[in-house]
Amino acid sequence: xxxxxxxxxxxxxxxxxxxxxxxxxxxxxxxxxxxxxxxxxxxxxxxxxxxxxxxxxxxxxxxxxxxxxxxxxxxxxxxxxxxxxxxxxxxxxxxxxxxxxxxxxxxxxxxxxxxxxxxxxxxxxxxxxxxxxxxxxxxxxxxxxxxxxxxxxxxxxxxxxxxxxxxxxxxxxxxxxxxxxxxxxxxxxxxxxxxxxxxxxxxxxxxxxxxxxxxxxxxxxxxxxxxxxxxxxxxxxxxxxxxxxxxxxxxxxxxxxxxxxxxxxxxxxxxxxxxxxxxxxxxxxxxxxxxxxxxxxxxxxxxxxxxxxxxxxxxxxxxxxxxxxxxxxxxxxxxxxxxxxxxxxxxxxxxxxxxxxxxxxxxxxxxxxxxxxxxxxxxxxxxxxxxxxxxxxxxxxxxxxx
Amino acid sequence: xxxxxxxxxxxxxxxxxxxxxxxxxxxxxxxxxxxxxxxxxxxxxxxxxxxxxxxxxxxxxxxxxxxxxxxxxxxxxxxxxxxxxxxxxxxxxxxxxxxxxxxxxxxxxxxxxxxxxxxxxxxxxxxxxxxxxxxxxxxxxxxxxxxxxxxxxxxxxxxxxxxxxxxxxxxxxxxxxxxxxxxxxxxxxxxxxxxxxxxxxxxxxxxxxxxxxxxxxxxxxxxxxxxxxxxxxxxxxxxxxxxxxxxxxxxxxxxxxxxxxxxxxxxxxxxxxxxxxxxxxxxxxxxxxxxxxxxxxxxxxxxxxxxxxxxxxxxxxxxxxxxxxxxxxxxxxxxxxxxxxxxxxxxxxxxxxxxxxxxxxxxxxxxxxxxxxxxxxxxxxxxxxxxxxxxxxxxxxxxxxx
Numbered sequence: 001x002x003x004x005x006x007x008x009x010x011x012x013x014x015x016x017x018x019x020x021x022x023x024x025x026x027x028x029x030x031x032x033x034x035x036x037x038x039x040x041x042x043x044x045x046x047x048x049x050x051x052x053x054x055x056x057x058x059x060x061x062x063x064x065x066x067x068x069x070x071x072x073x074x075x076x077x078x079x080x081x082x083x084x085x086x087x088x089x090x091x092x093x094x095x096x097x098x099x100x101x102x103x104x105x106x107x108x109x110x111x112x113x114x115x116x117x118x119x120x121x122x123x124x125x126x127x128x129x130x131x132x133x134x135x136x137x138x139x140x141x142x143x144x145x146x147x148x149x150x151x152x153x154x155x156x157x158x159x160x161x162x163x164x165x166x167x168x169x170x171x172x173x174x175x176x177x178x179x180x181x182x183x184x185x186x187x188x189x190x191x192x193x194x195x196x197x198x199x200x201x202x203x204x205x206x207x208x209x210x211x212x213x214x215x216x217x218x219x220x221x222x223x224x225x226x227x228x229x230x231x232x233x234x235x236x237x238x239x240x241x242x243x244x245x246x247x248x249x250x251x252x253x254x255x256x257x258x259x260x261x262x263x264x265x266x267x268x269x270x271x272x273x274x275x276x277x278x279x280x281x282x283x284x285x286x287x288x289x290x291x292x293x294x295x296x297x298x299x300x301x302x303x304x305x306x307x308x309x310x311x312x313x314x315x316x317x318x319x320x321x322x323x324x325x326x327x328x329x330x331x332x333x334x335x336x337x338x339x340x341x342x343x344x345x346x347x348x349x350x351x352x353x354x355x356x357x358x359x360x361x362x363x364x365x366x367x368x369x370x371x372x373x374x375x376x377x378x379x380x381x382x383x384x385x386x387x388x389x390x391x392x393x394x395x396x397x398x399x400x401x402x
Numbered sequence: 403x404x405x406x407x408x409x410x411x412x413x414x415x416x417x418x419x420x421x422x423x424x425x426x427x428x429x430x431x432x433x434x435x436x437x438x439x440x441x442x443x444x445x446x447x448x449x450x451x452x453x454x455x456x457x458x459x460x461x462x463x464x465x466x467x468x469x470x471x472x473x474x475x476x477x478x479x480x481x482x483x484x485x486x487x488x489x490x491x492x493x494x495x496x497x498x499x500x501x502x503x504x505x506x507x508x509x510x511x512x513x514x515x516x517x518x519x520x521x522x523x524x525x526x527x528x529x530x531x532x533x534x535x536x537x538x539x540x541x542x543x544x545x546x547x548x549x550x551x552x553x554x555x556x557x558x559x560x561x562x563x564x565x566x567x568x569x570x571x572x573x574x575x576x577x578x579x580x581x582x583x584x585x586x587x588x589x590x591x592x593x594x595x596x597x598x599x600x601x602x603x604x605x606x607x608x609x610x611x612x613x614x615x616x617x618x619x620x621x622x623x624x625x626x627x628x629x630x631x632x633x634x635x636x637x638x639x640x641x642x643x644x645x646x647x648x649x650x651x652x653x654x655x656x657x658x659x660x661x662x663x664x665x666x667x668x669x670x671x672x673x674x675x676x677x678x679x680x681x682x683x684x685x686x687x688x689x690x691x692x693x694x695x696x697x698x699x700x701x702x703x704x705x706x707x708x709x710x711x712x713x714x715x716x717x718x719x720x721x722x723x724x725x726x727x728x729x730x731x732x733x734x735x736x737x738x739x740x741x742x743x744x745x746x747x748x749x750x751x752x753x754x755x756x757x758x759x760x761x762x763x764x765x766x767x768x769x770x771x772x773x774x775x776x777x778x779x780x781x782x783x784x785x786x787x788x789x790x791x792x793x794x795x796x797x798x799x800x801x802x803x804x
Contacts, residue, residue, distance in 0.1 A: 044467035052470065052681070053462040060455040065446035068454065068648035104506060108675040115542055119522070136673040140517055246470035248680030271538040273510040277679050278650030279454070 028352050035389035037376040038357040040182065040333055044380075046301050047246045048287060055286040056279070063282060071278040073270045075102025075253070078285045083253045087239065090214065091228040099257045101265050102276045104250040106212055109238045110137035110175075112254070112272065113208055116264040117172045118143050125163065125174040127155055129364035129373070131182045131210065134175050145366040146171055152327065154178060154188030157195045164203045173206040173236075178226055180213040180332025183364045183375035187330060190223050197229040206261075207235040212252075213332035215244050215298060218306035220330050233258030241284050243333070244298060249280040305333065311383040312376065312390060319394035323401060326376075333379040336361075342400055343371045350400060356392040430754050437791035439778040440759040442584065442735060446782075448703050449648045450689060457688040458681075465684060473680040475672045477504025477655070480687045485655045489641065492616065493630040501659045503667050504678045506652040508614055511640045512539035512577075514656070514674065515610055518666040519574045520545050527565065527576040529557055531766035531775070533584045533612065536577050547768040548573055554729065556580060556590030559597045566605045575608040575638075580628055582615035582734025585766045585777035589732060592625050599631040608663075609637040614654075615734035617646050617700060620708035622732050635660030643686050645735070646700060651682045707735065713785040714778065714792060721796035725803060728778075735781040738763075744802055745773045752802060758794040 029036040059067050074080060080100040088095040103109045110133065118124070120142035126134070128147035135145070146167060149159035155176060164171065174196075178188035188196070200207050209226045227235040233256065240252035256262045269275070288294045309328070312335060316326050326337040339347065344360040351357060361373030378386060431438040461469050476482060482502040490497040505511045512535065520526070522544035528536070530549035537547070548569060551561035557578060566573065576598075580590035590598070602609050611628045629637040635658065642654035658664045671677070690696045711730070714737060718728050728739040741749065746762040753759060763775030780788060 039472070041472055044471050047467045047470045049462045049466050049470065053459045056458040057455045060451045064451050065449045068449040068451065068650040069446050070441070070443055070644075070649045104675040104679070107673070111674045133673075133676070136669075140670060140673045242472075246681075247472045248470040250675065250677075250679045267538075268542060271509070271535075271542045272513045272674070273506040273652065274535070275652075277506070277652045277682050279648075279685075280679050280682060283681075 028357050031355075034355045034357060035381055035385050035392065036357050037378070037381070037389060038359050039380060040377055041380040042243055042247065042333070043301070043304055046297075046304060048297060051287055051290070051293070052246075052283060055283050059279070059282045059286060067279050067282045069278060071275050071281075073266050073275045075100065075276060076278065076281045076285070079251070079253075079281045082285060082288060083239065083255070087237070087255060090222070091224060093228055095255065096257070099255050099262060101254045101256070101262070101269060102281060103252050103254055103269065104273070104276050105242060105247065106210060106238045106240045106252045107133050107137060108272070109252060109254040110134050110208075110210070111140070112265050112268045113173070113236065114138050114141040114143070115268045115272070116261070117206075123167060123169065123171040125160070125171045125205070126366060127176050127181070129183055129361060129370070130175065130366070131177055132359075132363050134210070135366055138175075147366065148174075150184070150186065152186055154181070154186055154192060155196060157192055157199060160196060161199050164199065164205060170203065171205055173208050174200055175208045175210065177210045177212070179211055179223065180216060180329055180334070182212070182332070183334055183359070183361065184336040185327055185329030185332050185334045186336070187223065193223065193226050194229045197226050197235060201231060201234045208238065209235050210238045212238070212240045212243050214239070216302060216305055216333065217331040218302060218309060227255065233261065236261065244301065245284055245287060249284050250277065251280055251284045305379050308378045308381070308383055308386055309335065311386045312378045315387045315390035319391045321394070321398055321401065324397060333377055335376045335378060336373060337376055338373045339397055340372060342397065344374045345371065347374075347396065347400055351393055351396045354392045354396050356389045356396070358393070430759050433757075436757045436759060437783055437787050437794070438759050439780070439783070439791060440761050441782060442779055443782040444645055444649065444735070445703070445706055448699075448706060450699060453689055453692070453695070454648075454685060457685050461681070461684045461688060469681050469684045471680060473677050473683075475668050475677045477502065477678060478680065478683045478687070481653070481655075481683045484687060484690060485641065485657070489639070489657060492624070493626060495630055497657065498659070501657050501664060503656045503658070503664070503671060504683060505654050505656055505671065506675070506678050507644060507649065508612060508640045508642045508654045509535050509539060510674070511654060511656040512536050512610075512612070513542070514667055514670045515575070515638065516540050516543040516545070517670045517674070518663070525569060525571065525573040527562070527573045527607070528768060529578050529583070531585055531763060531772070532577065532768070533579055534761075534765050536612070537768055540577075549768060550576075552586070552588065554588055556583070556588055556594060557598060559594055559601060562598060563601050566601070566607060572605065573607055575610050576602055577610045577612065579612045579614070581613055581625065582618065582731055582736070584614070584734070585736055585761070585763065586738040587729055587731025587734050587736045588738070589625065595625065595628050596631045599628050599637060603633060603636045610640065611637050612640045614640070614642045614645050616641070618704060618707055618735065619733040620704060620711060629657065635663065638663065646703070647686055647689055651679075651686050653678065653682055653686045707781050710780040710783070710785055710788055711737065713788045714780045717789045717792035721793045723796070723800055723803065726796075726799060735779055737778045737780060738775060739778055740775045741799055742774060744799065746776045747773065749776075749798065749802055753795055753798045756794045756798050758791045758798070760795070
């Protein structure tokens with residue numbers, strides 16, 4: 001190892017392992033004829049390509065240079081007002097635009113939360129399993145993890161209560177994806193939502209609610225986000241434009257009503273990159289402000305993903321052996337499957353050869369201690385590919401089980 | 403203080419102070435008739451407004467959805483190749499596109515370097531005075547600072563050597579802006595460039611070379627960046643598109659040839675925000691690839707800023723009392739002035755009333771121990787405004803000195 005790299009910290013072994021798993025998988029994905037259930041990519045054919053060109057032309061014509069200049073750390077006022085209004089409608093409760101901070105994808109929101117809350121060795125409460133990107137963000141601050149048990153209705157409140165009671169020191173926050181979770185596709189039941197907020201408030205543990213898939217509901221009634229039950233700013237909310245417009249704009253938002261937390265987040269964002277792209281914010285805002293067109297755009301995404309989920313669910317039922325268990329999420333982009341008796345990391349090696357990939361479930365467990373599950377993405381590939389891919393995967397599983 | 407904010411760390415008093423100074427100043431700047439030498443804003447009338455609309459239309463037509471999709475953490479290959487080639491020309495030495503990481507403005511480069519190098523309490527070597535944004539970035543990692551003396555030719559090598567020799571523990575890196583420095587406008591002499599690299603290599607202290615103004619040279623021969631003298635990747639280089647295209651795109655780059663450091667930076671970037679905006683990268687790349695138009699665009703920026711520097715320098719000579727000392731930088735966006743016997747923080751209060759603002763020099767000293775200087779930006783206001791503003795400022799100084 002060279003001189004300069006000896007000075008650098010951040011050699012986290014597990015972080016590298018996770019990163020390299022994903023990078024290896026993405027390499028395979030780029031090969032022709034590989035069907036990928038691996039990434040968490042939206043369907044690119046639904047991106048508003050023509051509208052982005054039109055919106056940019058309008059912005060350059062009407063707003064001009066100030067859309068290319070430095071702008072305020074919190075985000076452009078138009079974007080913050082739009083976020084506040086949309087969230088207020090979902091919550092049936094007022095949201096102030098002052099509480100909104102525009103960030104570069106939810107990933108940056110997680111990073112900034114790590115930066116303001118976490119010192120090396122601090123504890124964070126996570127769902128078991130949890131979103132991989134959150135582990136990566138918090139790893140950079142040398143966090144330690146306490147995993148809360150989940151079932152098909154999300155976090156088990158009794159498990160949460162027991163773990164917090166025994167915790168010493170108290171965890172810095174609970175991180176969760178309550179709706180169409182990444183990786184499992186599960187949704188926290190309405191009964192549990194308020195209970196979990198109350199438990200955390202009782203122990204004075206803040207909640208970070210990551211809600212990227214809220215608008216991707218295929219059936220059933222929308223559930224109120226946890227933040228709608230919060231008193232005194234106990235829940236920090238994360239939303240994103242990546243799933244409803246396009247991830248390449250890197251537009252997402254953090255909503256925090258506690259004034260101290262908000263101030264620290266703004267300072268942290270200022271030190272991290274001054275502000276999010278001005279032009280990207282204007283483009284995003286202009287696109288979502290075409291209200292009818294945006295509503296139709298969202299309906300098309302939901303209809304397409306619903307169709308793909310249905311095809312994947314049906315194909316799993318048709319092709320998979322009995323040893324494979326899987327769920328039928330009511331929305332989002334992922335489905336979760338378990339293969340009794342098979343380590344899915346080893347399985348991935350064999351399925352790469354058969355040109356079908358997924359993310360082994362072990363990546364979503366901070367302790368890397370559960371090996372028989374997998375995350376299957378259904379938003380990216382078309383219906384025919386999904387069917388063929390599941391058939392291929394089933395055949396790899398059958399031959400592995402022998 | 404509420405429950406949730408008690409959990410949060412990052413209450414750095416000086417960080418807040420610096421942030422609030424700047425925020426207060428920006429508020430004043432937005433008032434009509436205020437002439438601002440405060441911010442570090444490029445001239446917006448030179449932004450390529452029409453070209454950005456054209457480039458976006460071409461990208462949506464030719465590249466389409468993949469310019470809106472998630473992309474690789476390092477940055478799109480086209481951008482990395484462009485950076486490598488441009489830097490190679492400046493250095494007269496090969497640069498590999500593999501060494502380039504695209505970031506959201508140099509500020510993010512500084513943040514990622516803090517993240518991979520700094521544990522709480524670690525020491526960083528800084529110029530005295532130094533760039534404010536660097537202090538803000540490193541403050542978030544609870545760094546401590548060792549200040550190296552500078553004169554009109556930049557860092558004094560003997561001071562650097564003495565401080566490193568006495569340092570215990572060894573500093574994690576030296577951060578400097580060697581060319582048209584922010585805040586002083588000074589340029590590190592050619593004689594000192596190689597010496598400083600050799601000193602740091604001898605003590606195995608990496609150098610972070612922040613070079614945002616390299617292309618904004620008004621006269622004289624370009625000097626080779628420090629990285630061109632480096633052996634074994636001892637210098638990490640930061641460049642930016644903010645000063646040559648537009649800051650609102652948030653496109654900048656880190657160049658690191660040490661493979662371990664590079665790998666850690668990529669991991670850190672992945673955890674921080676996955677990748678920089680795909681569309682912004684494509685727009686930037688397409689604009690700079692119109693080679694002749696881009697060359698003319700750069701010439702126009704240099705000519706305009708040269709003219710403004712000349713006007714500011716002449717006005718300072720014409721209006722200021724003898725007690726005011728100032729320099730004539732060969733490029734960049736800033737000029738540095740000292741007012742014997744006057745605390746410029748107090749002076750700013752009075753000059754706000756006279757509708758002219760600047761940044762008090764104290765903000766650029768980590769220990770906040772030098773109070774008689776000020777940074778004057780000459781890139782943003784037009785020539786007539788510069789003249790009027792300097793005249794106003796001179797009158798405030800004269801009345802304060804009485």
